Amino acid sequence: MPVQAGTCLVRWETVCSEELIDREVQRMAKAEKDKPLGAGKSSFDLIDSQAVFGELGLQRGSTFLDVACGRGDYTLAASKAVRKSGLIYAVDLWEEGIATLQEKAAAQGIENIEALVCDVGKKIPLETGRVDVCLMSTVLHDLVQTGDVDGTLKEVGRVLKSQGSLAVIEFKKIDGPPGPPISVRLTPDETESLVLPHGFRKKRTLDVGLYNYMMTFGLT
Numbered sequence: 001m002p003v004q005a006g007t008c009l010v011r012w013e014t015v016c017s018e019e020l021i022d023r024e025v026q027r028m029a030k031a032e033k034d035k036p037l038g039a040g041k042s043s044f045d046l047i048d049s050q051a052v053f054g055e056l057g058l059q060r061g062s063t064f065l066d067v068a069c070g071r072g073d074y075t076l077a078a079s080k081a082v083r084k085s086g087l088i089y090a091v092d093l094w095e096e097g098i099a100t101l102q103e104k105a106a107a108q109g110i111e112n113i114e115a116l117v118c119d120v121g122k123k124i125p126l127e128t129g130r131v132d133v134c135l136m137s138t139v140l141h142d143l144v145q146t147g148d149v150d151g152t153l154k155e156v157g158r159v160l161k162s163q164g165s166l167a168v169i170e171f172k173k174i175d176g177p178p179g180p181p182i183s184v185r186l187t188p189d190e191t192e193s194l195v196l197p198h199g200f201r202k203k204r205t206l207d208v209g210l211y212n213y214m215m216t217f218g219l220t
């Protein structure tokens with residue numbers, strides 16, 4: 001039977017688009033499987049942002065680092081506090097989160113955010129003594145699970161200026177939701193004992209909403 005050109009074209013396009021869909025489904029399944037612990041979750045909508053940003057003390061021109069920034073809700077808020085002369089670094093292992101942050105920053109015309117994909121337990125790609133204020137929001141308990149706490153805090157201590165400060169936000173050890181299971185939540189005492197061995201001294205613990213507390217540290 002003679003082949004009709006139009007029919008072939010339609011069939012070929014169908015095969016191609018089925019293959020493309022298959023590939024995209026596989027890519028999405030892999031991305032979902034490889035998601036770092038806690039990816040896609042944020043505490044930003046739960047916290048009292050005035051209390052958090054008041055305590056962080058970001059100034060015009062400060063350099064801020066958001067460790068495990070996710071989609072960067074805290075990053076975007078911090079970029080407003082440091083104004084155009086300040087610099088914001090945001091790092092996360094989750095590529096989709098970093099891509100979303102870059103898109104949001106571009107859409108809002110924000111130019112002082114550098115968002116990078118990296119494993120903070122291995123290396124934070126910044127020079128030593130670069131950062132005034134570092135935030136680790138609702139990630140320390142995840143790093144306990146993955147065994148990345150020590151590597152991360154060592155890197156945070158390295159990139160902070162000698163007068164710099166670290167703020168850790170965690171979920172209160174109460175039954176959720178919202179938040180992770182109570183078994184993985186950290187009490188303020190547990191948070192303190194994870195952080196202090198890495199050359200930090202505790203400054204303050206404060207309540208930053210119904211579900212969260214924040215603890216601040218300086219370098220010893």
Ligand SMILES: C[S@@+](CC[C@H](N)C(=O)[O-])C[C@H]1O[C@@H](n2cnc3c(N)ncnc32)[C@H](O)[C@@H]1O
Pocket residue numbers: 036037038039040041042043044067068069070071072073074091092093094097118119120121136137138139142143146148
């Ligand atoms: C619960 S989310 C918190 C996100 C953000 N701090 C917030 O509160 O909006 C934890 C984040 O840690 C990231 N993460 C987990 N392990 C990591 C690692 N080893 N290096 C970098 N990021 C990591 C996850 O991808 C996720 O975005």
